[in-house]
Amino acid sequence: MKNEKITSFLKSLFAGDIRQDIIFPFPQQDKEETENLQMILQAWQEFARDNVDPVEIDKNAEIPKEVLDGMKEIGLFGLPVSDEYEGAGVSKTSYCRVFEEICRYDSGIAVMFGAHASIGTNGIVLFGTESQKAKYLPKLASGEYIAAFALTEPGAGSDAAGITTTAVLNENKTAFILNGSKIWISNGGYAQLATVFAKTIVHQNGEDKEKITAFIVELDSAGVSRGKPEHKLGIRGSNTTSLNFDNVEVPVDNLLGPMGKGFLVAMETLNTGRLGLAAGCIGGMKELLQQANQYAQSREQFGKSLDKFELIQDKIAYIASETYATESIVYLTTGLQDRGGVDVSLESAICKIVGSEAVWDASDEVLQIAGGLGYSTEYPYERFLRDARIHRIFEGTNEILRMFVALSGIQGPGEYLKNVGKALRNPIKGFGLLTGFAAHKVKDTITIDHLKNICPELKNEAEQFDKLSARLAALTENVLMKYGKKIIYKQFILQRIANMVINLFGMAAVISRVDTRVKQGKSIEHDLPLAKLYCNMAASRVRREARYVTRNHDKQRTQISEMICENGKYPIDMLLDK
């Protein structure tokens, strides 16, 4: 039975429905959008080649003013803004492709740019009123204003709903008075504008309730102070500071989105942010691959260049196929976003997880290919590694996103991370569990749904996908029957379910991409080996995760972790023990 209400490919997949109609054919941009994109990329590449020096940026922990000015001049700051508000007016897909290329030249610039464009400006694009848009978007598009996104607090990182910054309406109801502190805010040192999240009192059903609300805050307002820049491992060009609000007056006109809907604003904004971030990771991987190739071909040991050794080929092939898969899921998701009408919250969370882990693995392996040189600060490899590390942490840690993917998939359509957060703190009340889902599933035994009419080149991969999707649905049902609401405590299991979905999404996107090319009569000479290797690696990962759901050593893991925490250290001294 198809659930027509679900317009999310992945949420449907949890229920055993393969909504091929959503992801086939692979989304394509029209000719004009492609031409524009190509020229924007070229403008940035020409500029970056002449002006961007990642070594200097890393050393000085600062992006030179000329680089910022040049980017503004080109119009890059206006990429997320429509032409109506003097922005570039490009698609999400083009936006991400440009982001990819920015990250390829310097990750610090990419983080600055992402904080401004993806999350700083996008809140206003998505939720701003006409007058807010007219007032702020042109300035953000020109770069006269740089934006920031201020959610995290000392006591509220992953648990974003636990923020304590407050916004209280003043007596004559003209302004909110903002008090509190935000930390780790990218662009915090120089942004003129920030989307700030604070607790507010909202009247609901005759009751006063504390709820999060989003505000547009001009950072030159009285009472705003900024901390010193953090010293960071990587992305050192980006500026990260705390922001403190001491009785800051925020005009009521600067309320962003409805009162009490701040969490929704944050999550929707982060959906876009995560796609940009993942695209940045693709750029990083492409650069890493190029560097690895150059090195592997020129370095000789045992009378052969390194690229001739199978263990080096293994690394190069792995990075390339992960790049291919990340590209496939990211541009599938941006394509869906551009088309509209589908929920891509799980998809974009997965893009962030996959991109950040793939670029981290890639930077690690490429450093390994470079051997001792890889470890030297005279060469770029260690910087790539340092820069790549952050992506697994911000915009939702990968742990939290895995829980989000698994729990919202299990829970069914239309739910957001807020429920997951609530559930984690108060499972009984928070996890409005499985209302339709479990019941529905008990009634319908799971039948294997199929990808239909797939090109012969990927027939086997498509069949594997079908089978493993059925397995996901069956397992989801099993664990729900077994654990009920307690499933939210079962992070070992949830993580495995998330990993299954992550890899299944990769397979689906890759199959759609190749199949679409075949049907358009385009060459798949380069695509096919990458697609096949990825699909087969992904399928075996899915099988492994599925196996571990039922056969595992989770109890020992918990026991060991508790033992270590109790002892406060490794409890054995092997040789001294009597």
Add this chain to the structure above:
Amino acid sequence: MKIAILLKQVPVKDATLELSGDNTWIDEDDVQFEINDSDHYGLAEALNIAKANDGEVTVVTMGPDRVKDSIKQALAKGAHKAIHIDDEEMSSTDPLTRAKVIAEAIKDENFDLILSGLQSDDFGYGQTGVLIAEILGMPHATLVVETEILEGKIKVKRELEGGWFQNAELPLPALLSIQSGLTDIPYATIKGIMMAKKKPVAEVDADDLGVDLDTGAFKLQKIYTPVKSKETVVLDGDADSIVSQLIDKLKNEAKVL
């Protein structure tokens, strides 16, 4: 003020080039093309002069359909309009023939100023601009590093050899080839890119201009990849004799002294 910039499209600098079957050109199939590097400086100077003198910049490009990309780029960087001289067969590589075609195509435009880059990265003749000036009967100056528009004329500073410069005044209309590396080259802007589509590009067919494309002043017979020859010579003798042999070789063979 009407300014033309002669802009050529050439293979990208790091392209891997293969010779075409008949050894008279490269195999273009897998090659990417870009705006000739020195022409960027010509374009930059044209845009600067136009900005200061309320002028209008027309890009003039000859070549097959693929050059339209470069034309669009130049329009995105701020040029106002373009003339594409469509030469699908790339009929002649002889600079005089090409100069005749271009001159014919633009003679009625009555440009006040025609600029070009120093030379093209593919053939590197550095002649086309100068020849066009001759054909159109206008004065020209090469290796120009500075310009200043005066009433009905232009003052230029030219770079000569050995650190010398020449200042000269030319009556307008005139043609200049601009020395590379002195101005900041312009980057396309996103606004420019979006506007570029709306800017007029006139199409002229090279075959329709009445220029004989087949009998140029010279014909390119063959191109080939230089043969790499590495030779190690061991110098014998006492120290003094080795030094004098070495100096002789550096002077007369390697020509580095």
